[in-house]
Amino acid sequence: xxxxxxxxxxxxxxxxxxxxxxxxxxxxxxxxxxxxxxxxxxxxxxxxxxxxxxxxxxxxxxxxxxxxxxxxxxxxxxxxxxxxxxxxxxxxxxxxxxxxxxxxxxxxxxxxxxxxxxxxxxxxxxxxxxxxxxxxxxxxxxxxxxxxxxxxxxxxxxxxxxxxxxxxxxxxxxxxxxxxxxxxxxxxxxxxxxxxxxxxxxxxxxxxxxxxxxxxxxxxxxxxxxxxxxxxxxxxxxxxxxxxxxxxxxxxxxxxxxxxxxxxxxxxxxxxxxxxxxxxxxxxxxxxxxxxxxxxxxxxxxxxxxxxxxxxxxxxxxxxxxxxxxxxxxxxxxxxxxxx
Amino acid sequence: xxxxxxxxxxxxxxxxxxxxxxxxxxxxxxxxxxxxxxxxxxxxxxxxxxxxxxxxxxxxxxxxxxxxxxxxxxxxxxxxxxxxxxxxxxxxxxxxxxxxxxxxxxxxxxxxxxxxxxxxxxxxxxxxxxxxxxxxxxxxxxxxxxxxxxxxxxxxxxxxxxxxxxxxxxxxxxxxxxxxxxxxxxxxxxxxxxxxxxxxxxxxxxxxxxxxxxxxxxxxxxxxxxxxxxxxxxxxxxxxxxxxxxxxxxxxxxxxxxxxxxxxxxxxxxxxxxxxxxxxxxxxxxxxxxxxxxxxxxxxxxxxxxxxxxxxxxxxxxxxxxxxxxxxxxxxxxxxxxxx
Numbered sequence: 001x002x003x004x005x006x007x008x009x010x011x012x013x014x015x016x017x018x019x020x021x022x023x024x025x026x027x028x029x030x031x032x033x034x035x036x037x038x039x040x041x042x043x044x045x046x047x048x049x050x051x052x053x054x055x056x057x058x059x060x061x062x063x064x065x066x067x068x069x070x071x072x073x074x075x076x077x078x079x080x081x082x083x084x085x086x087x088x089x090x091x092x093x094x095x096x097x098x099x100x101x102x103x104x105x106x107x108x109x110x111x112x113x114x115x116x117x118x119x120x121x122x123x124x125x126x127x128x129x130x131x132x133x134x135x136x137x138x139x140x141x142x143x144x145x146x147x148x149x150x151x152x153x154x155x156x157x158x159x160x161x162x163x164x165x166x167x168x169x170x171x172x173x174x175x176x177x178x179x180x181x182x183x184x185x186x187x188x189x190x191x192x193x194x195x196x197x198x199x200x201x202x203x204x205x206x207x208x209x210x211x212x213x214x215x216x217x218x219x220x221x222x223x224x225x226x227x228x229x230x231x232x233x234x235x236x237x238x239x240x241x242x243x244x245x246x247x248x249x250x251x252x253x254x255x256x257x258x259x260x261x262x263x264x265x266x267x268x269x270x271x272x273x274x275x276x277x278x279x280x281x282x283x284x285x286x287x288x289x290x291x292x293x294x295x296x297x298x299x300x301x302x303x304x305x306x307x308x309x310x311x312x313x314x315x316x317x318x319x320x321x322x323x324x325x326x327x328x329x330x331x332x333x334x335x336x337x338x339x340x
Numbered sequence: 341x342x343x344x345x346x347x348x349x350x351x352x353x354x355x356x357x358x359x360x361x362x363x364x365x366x367x368x369x370x371x372x373x374x375x376x377x378x379x380x381x382x383x384x385x386x387x388x389x390x391x392x393x394x395x396x397x398x399x400x401x402x403x404x405x406x407x408x409x410x411x412x413x414x415x416x417x418x419x420x421x422x423x424x425x426x427x428x429x430x431x432x433x434x435x436x437x438x439x440x441x442x443x444x445x446x447x448x449x450x451x452x453x454x455x456x457x458x459x460x461x462x463x464x465x466x467x468x469x470x471x472x473x474x475x476x477x478x479x480x481x482x483x484x485x486x487x488x489x490x491x492x493x494x495x496x497x498x499x500x501x502x503x504x505x506x507x508x509x510x511x512x513x514x515x516x517x518x519x520x521x522x523x524x525x526x527x528x529x530x531x532x533x534x535x536x537x538x539x540x541x542x543x544x545x546x547x548x549x550x551x552x553x554x555x556x557x558x559x560x561x562x563x564x565x566x567x568x569x570x571x572x573x574x575x576x577x578x579x580x581x582x583x584x585x586x587x588x589x590x591x592x593x594x595x596x597x598x599x600x601x602x603x604x605x606x607x608x609x610x611x612x613x614x615x616x617x618x619x620x621x622x623x624x625x626x627x628x629x630x631x632x633x634x635x636x637x638x639x640x641x642x643x644x645x646x647x648x649x650x651x652x653x654x655x656x657x658x659x660x661x662x663x664x665x666x667x668x669x670x671x672x673x674x675x676x677x678x679x680x
Contacts, residue, residue: 234551264601
């Protein structure tokens with residue numbers, strides 16, 4: 001399998017990206033890496049070039065660039081060349097830690113949508129801290145600002161396939177994020193989406209789930225529109241960070257007793273941090289395109305790059321893309337037949 | 341000032357409600373309390389009846405009742421009689437820990453909207469853990485499932501008046517919850533709301549704020565639609581609870597060292613819990629009605645009841661209701677003039 005890597009995207013590029021790729025390349029001999037970016041800067045961090053090829057380019061997309069304009073004008077940017085490689089079949093997946101908007105645009109405009117998918121969505125894997133499961137997927141967390149009920153229905157199928165094929169969950173429980181658990185709850189969008197999800201025989205729909213229960217593992221796949229999903233994801237991050245700060249403050253500013261307590265607890269609280277560092281589950285997948293397009297935070301470190309490569313490898317090794325393409329193509333074809 | 345209290349609403353009613361009222365009645369001699377509910381059950385928890393009147397009724401609305409149907413049919417329910425007292429001018433505000441949907445319906449159908457307000461919203465005060473402020477307001481957190489841009493604009497004015505008059509913040513910073521901080525970010529609703537907020541001269545609009553920054557005190561008033569606000573509020577609660585559980589687990593399951601650390605830290609971590617227990621800031625205000633209608637969690641304890649009474653007292657003592665009525669009436673009148 002071949003992965004096209006935007007070596008220049010993200011705050012710590014190319015160092016963190018290249019070091020992460022090297023970590024992954026040492027472990028996964030079945031991957032061929034294509035690193036797009038400034039050759040001399042990339043080579044500084046390469047210790048071994050087995051299964052790694054560098055494709056040099058001087059141009060790159062900056063975090064402050066306007067996404068769509070950047071994709072249209074910076075035709076030789078590392079991210080764009082990597083996307084083109086996927087489009088032309090020279091690579092099977094695209095990885096970048098760069099400008100999120102630009103990556104979404106490159107995914108849509110260059111890699112292209114899967115037949116039968118109206119709008120791809122961004123899927124993340126978050127830690128579950130209860131319910132006997134250790135993670136759940138949420139989709140869409142921000143690829144689309146406005147969605148229609150049918151988009152949510154497609155996110156549900158995509159997310160369910162991901163949980164099943166990539167994470168190995170049998171019959172993933174798919175829940176709709178809503179403002180109450182009863183069937184009649186919701187806004188116009190979720191009420192209509194509920195009706196579609198109920199009739200979607202590809203998924204194991206368990207009904208509405210509330211935001212309060214997400215981290216308790218109430219569902220394996222949580223379906224939501226990109227605006228709400230984005231707000232919820234950022235609220236989880238913000239609240240967890242604030243709590244960690246408070247715990248730290250509690251140990252530092254409450255005298256010797258608390259300080260000693262903090263020292264004794266240090267190892268256990270590091271474990272706590274680990275649980276919240278969801279980069280172990282990989283990056284965000286722009287899902288619904290012809291090939292996996294995966295992003296990580298701009299501030300990503302080499303470990304996160306490694307875990308994301310591992311996630312892409314699992315996606316490519318599984319049948320998830322092939323089966324999804326079959327499913328949505330057949331569905332789209334039968335719709336075309338109907339309208340003839 | 342007179343407060344009509346639904347003594348039968350909530351899981352711990354009437355005990356927690358009556359005990360909370362007694363606490364408040366001892367401190368605030370300027371309040372006359374009207375307790376609506378089963379007289380014998382209420383009297384069990386009354387130690388002193390100075391400035392407390394009981395209005396007996398056997399009927400009450402249950403948590404599982406359909407809200408609108410309950411309001412229409414249970415005409416003698418404690419919550420309904422309390423709402424009617426406000427409508428008829430026998431009381432200045434309504435407090436209940438009962439069925440939220442029914443309270444929203446009673447507020448709308450019985451107490452009635454402020455002239456010029458299309459949709460009242462639910463306003464809460466949450467703790468801020470940074471930014472030099474100790475709290476912020478968010479509105480709407482769930483009174484409406486779908487909102488229009490003009491509703492958000494009204495929430496902004498209502499929230500800003502609340503922060504200024506009740507919490508004493510000079511020129512409260514009003515932010516729009518959005519999926520990015522740039523002006524052009526957002527879904528259709530927030531983009532249009534942004535344009536209105538920018539032109540709203542009653543408020544100090546600081547632009548878009550992201551969910552990740554809310555607890556950092558990025559704004560004094562955060563404006564959002566009820567669906568997103570509900571999801572964000574529940575995500576804060578769920579994440580904070582999960583983190584507290586993890587901290588507890590870290591101290592309990594990691595051997596003697598961690599256990600000792602936990603013991604030494606206990607007092608400091610109790611402080612942490614306090615910060616997150618936002619009932620100190622009072623309950624949720626259904627804001628935009630002719631009088632304050634305030635709710636607390638169904639599982640509310642007497643302390644939360646006390647703090648909510650205190651909050652209602654601050655609302656009544658301030659000019660917030662009078663000034664809001666003036667502002668929106670004048671606005672509504674000038675609109676009527678225009679359309680004549």
